[in-house]
Amino acid sequence: MAMAGHVVASVDEIPPGTRKLVEVNGRAIVVFNLSGDFFALNNRCPHRGGSLSDGIQTGLVQSREPGDYCYSRPGEMVKCPWHGWEFDIRTGKSWCDPARIRVRQYPVTVKPGTELVEGPHVAETFPVRVENNYVVVEA
Amino acid sequence: MNIELRQPEISQKTRLKVIDVDIHPKSAMEDLRPYLAKRWWDHYQTYGSRIRQGFLKGFPYPKSQPFASRRDSWPPGGGLPASDLNFMKQQYLDLHPIEYAIMNPLSPTGQGDQNDEFSAAMAVAANEFQLDGWYARDGRLLSSVVVPYEDGEASRVEIRRRAGDKRFAHVLLKSRTNELLGKRRYWPIYEAAVEAGLPVGIHVFGTSGRPASNTGWPSFYIEDMTEHASCCQAQVVSLILEGVFERYPELKIVMIEAGFGWMPPLGWRMDKHWKTLKAEVPHLKRAPSEYLRGHFWVSTQPMEEAEEPDHLMDMMSWVGWDHIMFASDYPHWDFDDPLMALPPALDHERRSKVMSENARALYRLD
Numbered sequence: 001m002a003m004a005g006h007v008v009a010s011v012d013e014i015p016p017g018t019r020k021l022v023e024v025n026g027r028a029i030v031v032f033n034l035s036g037d038f039f040a041l042n043n044r045c046p047h048r049g050g051s052l053s054d055g056i057q058t059g060l061v062q063s064r065e066p067g068d069y070c071y072s073r074p075g076e077m078v079k080c081p082w083h084g085w086e087f088d089i090r091t092g093k094s095w096c097d098p099a100r101i102r103v104r105q106y107p108v109t110v111k112p113g114t115e116l117v118e119g120p121h122v123a124e125t126f127p128v129r130v131e132n133n134y135v136v137v138e139a
Numbered sequence: 140m141n142i143e144l145r146q147p148e149i150s151q152k153t154r155l156k157v158i159d160v161d162i163h164p165k166s167a168m169e170d171l172r173p174y175l176a177k178r179w180w181d182h183y184q185t186y187g188s189r190i191r192q193g194f195l196k197g198f199p200y201p202k203s204q205p206f207a208s209r210r211d212s213w214p215p216g217g218g219l220p221a222s223d224l225n226f227m228k229q230q231y232l233d234l235h236p237i238e239y240a241i242m243n244p245l246s247p248t249g250q251g252d253q254n255d256e257f258s259a260a261m262a263v264a265a266n267e268f269q270l271d272g273w274y275a276r277d278g279r280l281l282s283s284v285v286v287p288y289e290d291g292e293a294s295r296v297e298i299r300r301r302a303g304d305k306r307f308a309h310v311l312l313k314s315r316t317n318e319l320l321g322k323r324r325y326w327p328i329y330e331a332a333v334e335a336g337l338p339v340g341i342h343v344f345g346t347s348g349r350p351a352s353n354t355g356w357p358s359f360y361i362e363d364m365t366e367h368a369s370c371c372q373a374q375v376v377s378l379i380l381e382g383v384f385e386r387y388p389e390l391k392i393v394m395i396e397a398g399f400g401w402m403p404p405l406g407w408r409m410d411k412h413w414k415t416l417k418a419e420v421p422h423l424k425r426a427p428s429e430y431l432r433g434h435f436w437v438s439t440q441p442m443e444e445a446e447e448p449d450h451l452m453d454m455m456s457w458v459g460w461d462h463i464m465f466a467s468d469y470p471h472w473d474f475d476d477p478l479m480a481l482p483p484a485l486d487h488e489r490r491s492k493v494m495s496e497n498a499r500a501l502y503r504l505d
Contacts, residue, residue, distance in 0.1 A: 048479045054211035081210030082474055084203050 003138045011110055011133040014038070017075055021053040024139045028053075029106060031135060032089045034076055039089050040137045041078070042104040046094075050082035052103065058086065060095070107138040155491055157477045158498035159240040160308075160438050161342070161395050161466035162231075164273050164280065165222040166265070168247050174264035182257055189253040191317075191348030193356075200360040204472040212470035220470040224276055231469045232279065235477045238495060239504055240467075241281045241308045242269055243342050243395060248285045250313055251346040258287035262297050266307075274306050281502070283311035283340060289347060291327035298328070302335035308502050309338040309393060313345030314367065320374045321381030329387045338391040338436070338501060341374065343367040371397040372405050379409065379430045382422035391501065393436045396468060400443035403457040406431045432459055436501060438466035439493065440475040448484055460489050464498045 008022040008031060019032040021043060028043035030053040043052050059074040077086045077095065086095040092105035113130040128134060172180055192199050204210055206220055212230065214223035221227055232240065249261020262285045269282035284301045286294035294310075301307045310332045318324065320341070332339045344367075350356040351366035353373060371394055384390055406428030413420070413427050423430075437458055445451040455463060467475050481490055498504070 048476055050209075051211060056210065081204070082472060084472060 005109075005136045005138055007111075007116060007128060007134050008040075008137050009135045011135060014135065017057075019053060019057075019078075022137070024106075024137055027139060029137060029139060030078075031108065031137065032057075032078070034089060037090075038108040038110060038135055040106040040108045040139070041087065041089065041092055042106075044103075045080040045082065045085060045087075046101055046103050047080065047083060047085045050080040050085075052078050052080055052087070054081040055079045056081075057089070060088075109136050109138075110134065111136050154236070156236050156238045156495045157465060158238050158495040158502075158504065159467045159469070159477075160340075160393065160464045160498055161243055161440065162240045162280075162469045163221055163245055163471060164224075164227065164242050164269075165219045165470075166244065166247065166268050166272060167219075167222070170268050170272055171247060171261070171264040174267040175260060179257060179260040182254075186254075188247070188249070188257075190251050190346035191253060192346045199356075200363045202360065202472065207472055208470045209472055209474055224273070227470070228277070231467070232277065237279060239279050239281055239308075239498070239502075240469075241283065241340075241498075241502075242273060243283050243311055243340065244269065244285060245313075245342070245344065250285060250288060250311075251315075251317075251348075252287075255287060255290045255293060259290065259293040259297065261285075262287045262294075263300075266297070266301065270306055281308040282306055283309055284337065285311050286328060288312045288325065288328060289317050291324050295327040295331040298331035298335050298337070302331075302337075307337065309340040310335075312339060312341045313347075314341050314343045314370050314374055314397065315345030315347055315349045315351065316374075317347040317349065319377035319381075321377030321379070321383055323381075326383070326386070329383055329390050333387045333389045336503075338393050340393040340395050341371070341397070342395040343371065343397050367397050368401045372401055375402075375405065375431065375435065376409065376427075379427050380420055380423070382420070384430045384434050385422050385424060390434060391436065392434055393438065393464070393501070395438045395466065396440060397437065398441060398443055399437040399458050399463070400445075400451075400454050402431065402435075402437070403454055406457075432457075432462070436462045436464060436497070438464050439480055440466040440468045441473050442480075448482055451482055452484060460492055461497055461500070463493050464501070465494045 006024045009020055014020045014033045016033050016035050019030050021030050029040050030043045032039045045052055055078050057075045058077050058079050060072050060077055063069045076089050078089055079086050087103050092103045094101040110133050113128050113132045116128045116134055208220035212220035214226040244265050248265040249258040252258040265285040273280045284298055284307050286297050288294055298310055351363050351370050409427035
C-alpha cells in the first residue's frame with residue numbers, strides 16, 4: 001500500500017514530553033513530542049509485542065568504566081512495559097542491539113490547518129481548523 | 140508484507156490450547172484474614188512477618204518494573220497487578236486459549252518465616268484463599284499447596300489436608316531454602332507429596348536466609364536473576380545425591396522459572412564424578428543424570444536464548460520433550476506471551492506437548 005499522510009492530532013493535543021496512541025490503517029502508532037520535535041513509532045515492541053505506549057519514557061544512561069556514569073537525553077528513550085527493552089525515540093533503534101533490533105519509525109510533519117483543508121491530507125474522522133497546526137503521519 | 144506472512148502462522152498457533160504452569164494472582168494480607176485465627180492475626184499486627192532477608196519490607200533487590208510487574212498489568216480500577224480477576228481475564232486468561240493456569244502464590248504466604256507456627260497458619264490461609272478467592276470464581280485457576288517448608292512435619296500435615304482435592308495441582312516450595320532440599324528435614328514433604336499423588340514445584344526465589352549465589356549476596360538485580368540457575372543446580376544435585384528418588388521413586392519435581400540450559404552439563408558433571416566416587420553414595424542405583432531426566436520437569440519461562448537456534452533445540456531434547464511445560468509468569472515483567480514464547484523451529488507435535496499436553500499428563504488434567 002502506498003504511503004499516505006494521515007492527520008492524527010492537533011499539535012496542542014501532544015504537548016512536549018507527552019505522547020499519543022493513534023490508529024492509522026489498522027496499525028497502532030505512538031506519536032511522541034520531544035521538545036517540539038514529533039516522532040512516530042510502531043506501537044508494537046519488536047521483541048515480544050508489548051505495547052510501547054504503555055511504557056515509561058526514560059533517559060540514556062552510559063558508563064565509561066565501573067563507578068562512572070552519565071545520564072543524558074531525559075525522556076528520549078521509551079521502555080517497553082513488558083521486558084524493559086529500550087528504544088531511542090528519535091531513531092527507533094534499540095539500546096541493547098541497535099544494529100539489528102529497531103522499532104519501525106514513520107515520518108511525521110507538522111502542517112498548518114490552512115494547508116490541510118485544501119487536501120490531500122483530509123482525515124475523515126478529524127475536524128481540521130484553519131487556525132491550528134496538525135501532526136501528519138506518513139504511513 | 141510482514142503482516143500478510145505472519146497471519147496464518149499466528150492463527151494456527153492460536154488454536155493450540157494452553158496450560159500455563161506459573162501465574163501469580165495477587166492476594167493481600169487482608170484477604171487471608173478470614174482464614175487466620177485471631178491469635179495469628181494479632182501476632183501479625185504486633186510482630187509482622189519475620190522473613191530472613193535484609194529488608195522486612197520490599198525486595199532485597201530493586202525489580203526491573205514496580206512490583207516486578209508488567210507496567211500495563213495494573214488494573215484500571217485500582218489494586219496491585221493480578222489482583223483483579225476481570226482485568227486478568229481480559230488481559231490474559233481470555234485473550235489466549237487458556238485451559239488451566241496454575242497459581243504459585245509468592246506473598247503473602249508465610250513461606251520462609253522464622254516463626255514456624257505462624258508460617259504453618261499462613262500456609263493454610265494462603266491455600267484457602269486460592270480456593271475461595273480465585274478457583275471458586277474461575278475454575279481454570281488451579282491452586283498450589285503452599286507449605287511451611289522449613290518445618291517438614293508441619294508441611295506433611297498441610298499436604299495431607301489437601302490430598303485428593305483435585306483443585307490443587309502441586310506442592311509449592313521456593314528455591315532458596317534454609318538448607319539444601321535433599322537434607323532429611325525436608326523428606327516428610329516428599330513422602331506426603333507422593334502419598335497424595337502430587338508433584339512438588341520449586342519456584343525460584345525465597346526468603347529463608349540464603350542469597351542466590353553460593354558465595355554471598357550479589358550487588359545487582361541482574362545477578363539475582365542470573366543466579367537462579369546456580370541456586371537451582373545446588374538443589375537438584377542435593378535431591379539426587381542424597382538419594383531422595385531412591386527413597387521416593389514416584390516423586391516428581393517441577394523446576395519453575397529456573398531455566399534449563401544448565402541441566403545437560405550438570406548431568407554430565409554429576410555422572411563423571413559418580414563414576415569415581417560412587418562408593419561415597421552407594422544408595423544411588425543409577426547414574427545421576429538418569430534421576431535428573433526421569434524425575435524433573437521444567438517450565439519454559441524464562442528460557443535461555445542461544446545465538447544458534449540449534450543449541451536451544453539440543454538443550455530441550457536433552458531435558459526431554461515430555462518434560463518441558465509452558466509458563467507465562469503473568470503478570471510479572473518478564474512475562475512470556477503464549478504466541479511468542481517458543482522457538483519458531485518447534486514442530487506442531489512438540490509445540491503442542493510443551494503448550495499443554497505435558498502438563499495435562501503430569502497433573503492428570505482431563
